[in-house]
Amino acid sequence: MIENAITTTLDPSLPSTLPATASLGRLSKPGGSVYDQITSQIIALLEAGTVPWRKPWNAKTGWPRNLVSNKPYRGVNVLLLHAMQYQSPFWLTFKQALELGGHVRKGEKATPVVFWKSLTSAKSAEANPVKEAWLTPETNRRRMMARLYWVFNVSQCENLKNIPPLSAQTGTLAAPMAIVENMPKRPAIKYGLRSAFYSPSEDFVGMPPREVFSTEDAFFSTIFHEHIHASGHATRLNRPTLTESQGFGSDPYCKEELIAEMGAAFLCGHAGIAESTMTDSAAYIQGWLEKLQNDKSLVVSAAAQAQHAADFILGRTPESPTNPEGIE
Numbered sequence: 301m302i303e304n305a306i307t308t309t310l311d312p313s314l315p316s317t318l319p320a321t322a323s324l325g326r327l328s329k330p331g332g333s334v335y336d337q338i339t340s341q342i343i344a345l346l347e348a349g350t351v352p353w354r355k356p357w358n359a360k361t362g363w364p365r366n367l368v369s370n371k372p373y374r375g376v377n378v379l380l381l382h383a384m385q386y387q388s389p390f391w392l393t394f395k396q397a398l399e400l401g402g403h404v405r406k407g408e409k410a411t412p413v414v415f416w417k418s419l420t421s422a423k424s425a426e427a428n429p430v431k432e433a434w435l436t437p438e439t440n441r442r443r444m445m446a447r448l449y450w451v452f453n454v455s456q457c458e459n460l461k462n463i464p465p466l467s468a469q470t471g472t473l474a475a476p477m478a479i480v481e482n483m484p485k486r487p488a489i490k491y492g493l494r495s496a497f498y499s500p501s502e503d504f505v506g507m508p509p510r511e512v513f514s515t516e517d518a519f520f521s522t523i524f525h526e527h528i529h530a531s532g533h534a535t536r537l538n539r540p541t542l543t544e545s546q547g548f549g550s551d552p553y554c555k556e557e558l559i560a561e562m563g564a565a566f567l568c569g570h571a572g573i574a575e576s577t578m579t580d581s582a583a584y585i586q587g588w589l590e591k592l593q594n595d596k597s598l599v600v601s602a603a604a605q606a607q608h609a610a611d612f613i614l615g616r617t618p619e620s621p622t623n624p625e626g627i628e
């Protein structure tokens with residue numbers, strides 16, 4: 301949470317005042333914009349009682365990635381693919397399955413993923429004005445366009461050749477405290493406080509004593525959450541949802557909390573923390589359902605910024621902005 305806030309979770313009793321957002325994505329197929337379709341998928345998961353940004357990670361199988369390129373998926377795609385709960389982390393398109401000598405089994409359902417396409421010519425940029433203020437400054441300048449792709453897990457396919465063996469799938473996990481300690485321009489941490497929070501005005505993370513947390517994983521997911529907030533400070537990523545937050549319950553505040561939850565989930569994945577320490581109450585889910593239904597860009601936008609924040613903390617340079625989602 302951010303200092304002076306009451307709770308780290310979205311208050312489900314808040315009125316749903318987010319303005320309806322015009323569809324920003326391009327039509328990839330009949331049935332709605334990219335944002336509509338991604339949001340529909342997330343809403344379906346929420347309605348089934350699954351909060352995609354709180355799903356426990358499967359440390360054994362690792363990060364979702366493309367079978368052909370071996371590139372990890374990013375942002376909202378990680379949440380979408382991981383929520384499908386397949387054993388294998390490998391995904392591919394219908395066409396890629398054919399190219400590997402196999403095919404998708406009849407009747408299998410595809411999962412949508414989104415990636416950004418750079419609008420190359422000035423003419424096409426003019427014809428397709430994209431004003432996604434939520435994109436990082438670099439990508440925003442390049443005028444990116446969202447496109448939807450449909451992928452299948454390898455376990456939905458048959459006769460694929462050259463699938464990497466399971467033993468080669470687990471990446472190197474980072475020690476959780478090392479993630480915090482190696483954060484560039486890291487804020488100070490003050491322990492022994494009554495609650496966990498980040499103070500934007502004084503730029504420090506406040507934490508209760510470690511022993512009050514029921515598990516080590518709970519301690520680390522909390523400290524990750526607060527460091528994601530800290531990544532938005534003006535001296536770091538200068539994220540408007542943090543720097544221009546208008547206090548608890550405001551739209552920027554709610555979005556910043558979603559970014560912190562998603563970013564903490566990404567960092568937990570990097571540290572191999574698989575335990576979900578939060579309870580997905582019906583009221584919590586209902587609160588987010590209303591927010592998402594009123595703002596179709598919210599979940600994609602928050603996930604992109606959460607990925608950016610996690611990359612910053614991990615000291616990673618983001619992938620090429622022309623294809624940050626790792627789809628080939």
Ligand SMILES: [Zn+2]
Binds near residue numbers: 301308525529557560
């Ligand atoms: Zn928070």
